[in-house]
Amino acid sequence: MDVFIEKSNLKSGMTLKISGSKSETNRLLILQKLFGNIQLYNSSDSDDSEVLYKALNSNEKLVDIHHAGTAMRFLTAYYSMQPSRETILTGSKRMCERPIGVLVDALRNLGAQIDYLDKEGYPPLRIIGDRLKGGRVRLSAGVSSQYISALLLIAPFLETGIELELSNEIISMPYIEMTLSVLKEFGISILFEKSTIKVESCRDITPRTFEIESDWSSASYYYAMVALSPIGTNLRLGSYKLSSLQGDSQLVSLFQRLGVKTIEIKGGLIEIIKERESQSSFIANLNDTPDLAQTLSVCCFGLGIECVLTGLQTLKIKETDRLVALNNELKKLGAEISITQNSLYLSSSKGMTSNVTIETYQDHRMAMSFAPLALLVPLIIKDSEVVTKSYKNFWKDIEKLGFVLK
Numbered sequence: 001m002d003v004f005i006e007k008s009n010l011k012s013g014m015t016l017k018i019s020g021s022k023s024e025t026n027r028l029l030i031l032q033k034l035f036g037n038i039q040l041y042n043s044s045d046s047d048d049s050e051v052l053y054k055a056l057n058s059n060e061k062l063v064d065i066h067h068a069g070t071a072m073r074f075l076t077a078y079y080s081m082q083p084s085r086e087t088i089l090t091g092s093k094r095m096c097e098r099p100i101g102v103l104v105d106a107l108r109n110l111g112a113q114i115d116y117l118d119k120e121g122y123p124p125l126r127i128i129g130d131r132l133k134g135g136r137v138r139l140s141a142g143v144s145s146q147y148i149s150a151l152l153l154i155a156p157f158l159e160t161g162i163e164l165e166l167s168n169e170i171i172s173m174p175y176i177e178m179t180l181s182v183l184k185e186f187g188i189s190i191l192f193e194k195s196t197i198k199v200e201s202c203r204d205i206t207p208r209t210f211e212i213e214s215d216w217s218s219a220s221y222y223y224a225m226v227a228l229s230p231i232g233t234n235l236r237l238g239s240y241k242l243s244s245l246q247g248d249s250q251l252v253s254l255f256q257r258l259g260v261k262t263i264e265i266k267g268g269l270i271e272i273i274k275e276r277e278s279q280s281s282f283i284a285n286l287n288d289t290p291d292l293a294q295t296l297s298v299c300c301f302g303l304g305i306e307c308v309l310t311g312l313q314t315l316k317i318k319e320t321d322r323l324v325a326l327n328n329e330l331k332k333l334g335a336e337i338s339i340t341q342n343s344l345y346l347s348s349s350k351g352m353t354s355n356v357t358i359e360t361y362q363d364h365r366m367a368m369s370f371a372p373l374a375l376l377v378p379l380i381i382k383d384s385e386v387v388t389k390s391y392k393n394f395w396k397d398i399e400k401l402g403f404v405l406k
């Protein structure tokens with residue numbers, strides 16, 4: 001369904017509670033299944049977490065995880081170490097275009113039996129599970145950190161643990177650190193030195209609960225809304241803390257440069273306030289925080305400022321080629337933009353075209369990152385339901401904040 005958003009004003013002083021981090025949730029769902037005695041609070045209600053939960057609690061041979069990258073990668077490792085189980089793991093058309101060869105090769109080197117059912121290096125996969133022993137394996141860290149997290153999550157359950165030797169430049173490092181932090185919280189012994197990560201075998205943990213922090217990537221859209229509003233506008237978001245496991249909490253310093261200040265207040269809330277005008281140009285390397293690329297570039301366009309983003313090499317293998325999608329849609333609004341394989345350049349601009357229809361390319365972040373522009377001009381977001389991949393209540397929540405949707 002397409003949604004028409006009238007030119008709207010953000011209601012200042014409102015409070016929103018956002019659902020749990022999908023990255024934290026999906027790691028913990030795997031560990032919960034493997035250890036059995038973990039209780040989760042504030043789990044993500046995203047499609048990606050629902051689909052993973054369902055897969056982990058079903059004995060079906062055919063498992064379809066739709067668009068969920070983490071579910072695809074984490075389950076490839078998980079099914080590989082389930083003795084006497086055969087699984088056909090597939091996903092949406094786009095998922096079958098997202099590479100998985102680096103992970104499959106690493107698992108095969110550990111003894112896993114995995115076949116490609118269509119194109120070499122891509123889902124769908126046939127996985128014949130077995131008791132993997134573990135050991136040392138080398139893989140590239142330059143394509144997706146999810147391959148590394150997938151191996152780290154099963155590592156405690158392998159007889160000898162795992163030793164990963166990472167080659168190439170490490171991308172999305174905070175997601176690897178999140179996986180390691182979660183394992184450490186359960187008392188699992190980890191050593192990360194230079195480019196080698198060792199995880200010890202450990203099958204038992206003391207039963208415990210885990211309170212998942214809300215999703216910082218979802219918070220980014222509210223940062224953009226506040227940045228595009230008059231000075232003094234503020235919102236309160238929960239449940240967040242400034243010392244987060246999520247790399248996207250770098251929003252705090254990134255948006256400080258766009259005039260938005262963050263304060264941690266009691267009760268697990270943060271307050272974000274438009275404190276001053278933004279800088280006149282914005283330059284950032286997003287190697288650690290690729291999911292913020294759309295929010296930041298669209299917000300800079302709304303602010304009319306120059307924007308130079310680098311470290312974007314992974315964007316082309318996400319839900320869509322996000323660099324091409326940004327280039328197409330920002331151009332429609334009147335932006336002067338150019339892209340390379342790993343960067344985006346946006347000139348400073350004045351004004352934008354009204355009533356443009358934004359294509360979303362089956363990418364939740366295309367819909368949510370363009371929506372804040374309705375604070376400046378009316379616009380139409382195509383296939384608005386895409387947001388449920390990570391943020392089920394997005395449209396309801398922004399209506400509460402004053403956005404007028406039709």
Ligand SMILES: O=C(O)C1=C[C@@H](OP(=O)(O)O)[C@@H](O)[C@H](O)C1
Nearest residue numbers: 023070144145146172175291314
């Ligand atoms: O591990 C995770 O939870 C994620 C890692 C990142 O992917 P890449 O490592 O492929 O960049 C990120 O873009 C994705 O949304 C979630």
Ligand SMILES: C=C(OP(=O)(O)O)C(=O)O
Nearest residue numbers: 067068069070291318319
């Ligand atoms: C890239 C994303 O997710 P995934 O890779 O897990 O599909 C995302 O949520 O922006």
